[in-house]
Amino acid sequence: MLVTVEEKRQILTSLHTTVGDESPAKRPKLPSQAVSGLQLQDMASTNTRRFFQKLRLEDGFLDADPATWLELEDFRTAAAFVQGIAVINDHVERGVALIQEYNRRLTQDEEQLQFLLQVVSRHRAEFPESRKKTVAAGAAAHQGQEH
Numbered sequence: 350m351l352v353t354v355e356e357k358r359q360i361l362t363s364l365h366t367t368v369g370d371e372s373p374a375k376r377p378k379l380p381s382q383a384v385s386g387l388q389l390q391d392m393a394s395t396n397t398r399r400f401f402q403k404l405r406l407e408d409g410f411l412d413a414d415p416a417t418w419l420e421l422e423d424f425r426t427a428a429a430f431v432q433g434i435a436v437i438n439d440h441v442e443r444g445v446a447l448i449q450e451y452n453r454r455l456t457q458d459e460e461q462l463q464f465l466l467q468v469v470s471r472h473r474a475e476f477p478e479s480r481k482k483t484v485a486a487g488a489a490a491h492q493g494q495e496h
């Protein structure tokens with residue numbers, strides 16, 4: 350996605366005028382429909398400079414007009430660094446790592462692996478809310494009925 354100079358100016362306006370939380374969440378929890386309606390300038394605030402500070406990147410270019418950013422060394426350095434950051438989907442990565450670890454430790458038999466994957470798939474379809482919290486609540490309720 351290419352960001353226009355005008356969009357960058359709007360982001361800078363938000364960066365200087367929108368006051369961010371004093372203690373922002375490390376991982377904001379937003380419903381996907383809330384995120385889909387956001388513009389880039391909606392995500393900038395006075396906290397935005399912290400991103401550059403945490404990564405030890407110069408942020409002086411944020412005080413210049415975006416039309417001149419390509420001429421500024423600190424912008425080019427920060428842009429090169431940010432473009433090198435890998436985007437990770439934690440849930441997918443954990444799932445892949447779990448299967449790889451299982452393959453490495455427990456089975457080398459493809460048929461056994463396929464059977465296990467089918468069992469897990471059926472279990473998820475039959476018990477869609479089988480999260481640790483839900484199972485623990487059910488177990489506690491069951492124990493309460495026994496006494």
